[in-house]
Amino acid sequence: MIIDCHWHVLFDDYERVIQTSINELKRCGMDRCALMFHLDLYQKEGDLHRQGEALKKVLKDRKEYFVPFLTVDPNVDFGIVKEGVEEYVVKGPAVAVKVHHSMKADRKEFEPLANLLSMHGIPVLIHCWYKTVQKYENESDPSNIANLAAKFPDLKIIMAHITGCGFRGIQDIAPYPNVYVDTSGSQPEDGIMQYGLDLLGADRILFGSDFPGRDPATQLGRIYSLDMSEEDRNKILGGNSVRLFGGAF
Amino acid sequence: MMKLNLCGLYDASAWVGNWPFVPLRYNTQDALKKKLSEQGICKAILSSLDAVFSQDPTLCAQEILRADREFFIPAPVTDLSRANWNECISWMDRNDVKIIKLLPNYHMYSLEEQIDKLVEETVKRDAVISVQVRMQDARGQYPLLQVKDVDVKELERVVKKYPDQKFLLNGMYMGEIRPFANMDNVRIETSALELNDVFRSLTEGYPQDRFVFGTHTPLFFPEGNLFKLGYASISDQEKNRIGRENLSRFLGIE
Numbered sequence: 318m319i320i321d322c323h324w325h326v327l328f329d330d331y332e333r334v335i336q337t338s339i340n341e342l343k344r345c346g347m348d349r350c351a352l353m354f355h356l357d358l359y360q361k362e363g364d365l366h367r368q369g370e371a372l373k374k375v376l377k378d379r380k381e382y383f384v385p386f387l388t389v390d391p392n393v394d395f396g397i398v399k400e401g402v403e404e405y406v407v408k409g410p411a412v413a414v415k416v417h418h419s420m421k422a423d424r425k426e427f428e429p430l431a432n433l434l435s436m437h438g439i440p441v442l443i444h445c446w447y448k449t450v451q452k453y454e455n456e457s458d459p460s461n462i463a464n465l466a467a468k469f470p471d472l473k474i475i476m477a478h479i480t481g482c483g484f485r486g487i488q489d490i491a492p493y494p495n496v497y498v499d500t501s502g503s504q505p506e507d508g509i510m511q512y513g514l515d516l517l518g519a520d521r522i523l524f525g526s527d528f529p530g531r532d533p534a535t536q537l538g539r540i541y542s543l544d545m546s547e548e549d550r551n552k553i554l555g556g557n558s559v560r561l562f563g564g565a566f
Numbered sequence: 567m568m569k570l571n572l573c574g575l576y577d578a579s580a581w582v583g584n585w586p587f588v589p590l591r592y593n594t595q596d597a598l599k600k601k602l603s604e605q606g607i608c609k610a611i612l613s614s615l616d617a618v619f620s621q622d623p624t625l626c627a628q629e630i631l632r633a634d635r636e637f638f639i640p641a642p643v644t645d646l647s648r649a650n651w652n653e654c655i656s657w658m659d660r661n662d663v664k665i666i667k668l669l670p671n672y673h674m675y676s677l678e679e680q681i682d683k684l685v686e687e688t689v690k691r692d693a694v695i696s697v698q699v700r701m702q703d704a705r706g707q708y709p710l711l712q713v714k715d716v717d718v719k720e721l722e723r724v725v726k727k728y729p730d731q732k733f734l735l736n737g738m739y740m741g742e743i744r745p746f747a748n749m750d751n752v753r754i755e756t757s758a759l760e761l762n763d764v765f766r767s768l769t770e771g772y773p774q775d776r777f778v779f780g781t782h783t784p785l786f787f788p789e790g791n792l793f794k795l796g797y798a799s800i801s802d803q804e805k806n807r808i809g810r811e812n813l814s815r816f817l818g819i820e
Contacts (some may be wrong), residue, residue: 341762345797449712450703483706484588503703507783508588524798529762531798534797538789 318555320384321533322442322562323433323477323501323525324350328368338528345533347554349565351525352383353415354444360390360419364525365401369411376410384565387411388477391420395429402430404436406439412564413440413475418456423464431469440473446481455469459486466493473561475523478502480509487513498555499525500539510539511541523539523557529543545552568572570796573606575809577788579736579753582629583615587708590615592784593743595629601636601772602698602781608817610638611696611734613667615785617643618701623673624653631661633635636706639817654684655775658691662819665734671716676762677724687729693696694817697721697732699742700758702785718742725752732816736780740764743798747772756808757782757791765798774804778813 321342326334331354342350352375353448354368363407365387372385385407389398404562405411414434420427422443434441443465445457476482476490480502490496500522513522526536540553559566582595584759588768593615614630616711617623629643640663644654647771657663666688669722670677680814688695700715707713718738719772722745725733736755738746746752757780761767768777781788795809814820 335761344763349627376729447703449707449709450704480703481705503706504760504782505786506702506706507591509783510787530760532760532764532794534760534763535760535794537786537797538791538793541793542787542789553649 318349318559319347319537319559320555321350321450321526321528322384322475322523322558323353323499324528325353325355325530328354328356331371331375334529335379339379341528341533342382345535345537348387349382349538351384351386351442354388354390358390358417358419360393362393364395365389365405365553369401369405372410383410383519384413384562386413386415388415388417389412389430391427391430391494396460398430402433402439402459403451412562413442415433416441418444418453421461422457423461423531427465427469430531431465431550433474434555435469437470438473440475442475442477443477444478445486446478446502447483447486448481451463458482459489462494462496463489466490466496470495473497473521475499475561477525478527479513479522480504480506483509484512486495487516491516491541497521497523497561499523500553501525501527501531505535505539511543514545514549515544517526519545520557522553523561524554537554561564570606570792570804572792572796572805574797575607575610575779576813577602577610577781577783578734578753578778578813579757579782580612581615581782581784582612583617583626585615585695585785586619586784590784594736595638598783599634602788603637605792607781607788608637611665612638613641613643613671615739618669618672622648622650622651623758625651627653628656631657631663632663634744639665641667641820643667643669644684645675646670647675650682652687655687658687658693663693665694665696666697669701669766671713676720678720681724684727685731689728694732694734694779694816697735701734701737722746723750733780734816736775737782743772747776752776753778753779753812754796757786760794763799764805765795765800768808769800769804774807775812775815776810778816779809
């Protein structure tokens with residue numbers, strides 16, 4: 318089973334993108350993708366509710382294609398965030414939370430969300446990148462993820478963009494077994510994936526493409542570019558996602 | 567995994583040598599040829615990675631000139647800002663070189679200011695000038711060595727100025743290709759072009775002959791670009807055109 322754990326769906330145009338997503342899965346011989354709504358970076362009151370209802374609508378008759386996420390901005394009043402997470406993740410249909418680059422992951426203000434997710438065993442995928450240029454103001458880098466992981470050892474964190482995080486980023490999170498990494502990010506650069514596999518092991522790596530900015534087929538090539546056992550490849554392609562996002566299956 | 571059914575491909579971007587920041591798996595000619603052959607590639611344009619940072623890129627050309635011509639098409643690098651840039655004339659005349667590769671950003675010169683003298687030599691020999699727009703995603707560059715991408719506005723002016731000169735543009739991004747894709751003297755190598763189902767967008771939006779398949783191996787793993795082409799929702803004829811015919815026609819080779 319091939320599951321792409323990093324897949325953006327533009328919220329304002331989601332019905333069209335959902336259909337494109339299903340077509341893309343079929344084109345690339347993949348089984349499922351994350352359903353991660355892409356909204357404005359800083360969310361408005363009511364966005365969690367709108368997302369949650371849209372997830373329900375999409376999943377009503379297309380559940381078999383998706384692993385649903387709720388996209389959360391930790392800057393939103395925590396009472397609203399808590400209500401949204403409890404309503405649409407704890408009760409479903411979402412099985413995980415996505416946090417984009419609106420707040421660094423080790424800020425004190427992030428802690429109530431981390432605590433809530435940790436308490437309910439909800440995995441969180443966090444955008445992350447070590448950038449030499451073009452860094453966003455509130456964008457996490459892997460050292461922020463490592464700090465968060467140390468504070469919340471029971472929180473399951475997927476650090477996005479292995480290629481963006483680079484060798485240094487893999488080193489940062491290696492000591493924290495509650496941190497996983499997805500294989501998306503940038504060009505099909507060689508070397509980083511092998512380094513991640515050597516340092517983290519196959520159990521902590523999840524296939525992700527970062528659709529639609531990236532081509533899922535190109536990114537899938539990354540998983541086939543390395544010599545590894547079929548057992549390890551299958552874990553990365555989908556086994557680890559099934560383990561982390563079990564409620565979706 | 568679906569079978570890709572790709573064979574007889576021409577790769578418009580391959581390198582041999584060392585890159586200071588990461589160990590490379592396929593950076594000798596033997597290792598590169600073996601890897602690319604296994605992936606269905608039967609010819610590859612070859613340049614020297616060592617020439618990117620060398621104090622004398624012409625020294626690095628020797629390895630490229632000696633490459634196995636059954637498999638590799640040599641594209642040695644010259645630095646137009648150096649006094650010995652014109653070594654490349656002898657590569658064309660004595661070694662049957664048909665492509666000269668330029669890295670104006672790494673070699674710190676303006677194409678507009680320096681390229682006239684090269685065009686004068688290449689155009690009369692029907693040789694191609696290959697311009698590498700970038701080597702890697704700037705966001706991931708080593709912090710102490712930040713090299714800006716080639717200025718594509720300047721590149722556009724240069725390419726327009728010489729309509730009889732053939733240009734091969736490597737390492738471009740999707741957002742940069744539009745002005746170049748309508749120029750008859752240009753071919754765009756596809757290793758860094760990415761978007762979902764990118765080849766479908768390219769075949770629907772641009773003239774059919776403008777894009778040439780490339781892998782940018784060993785900096786990139788070749789499987790990424792092979793999957794990009796193999797899984798593309800375009801016809802086998804279109805895959806063959808991008809994967810081989812466009813480059814073979816441009817270079818006038820079988």
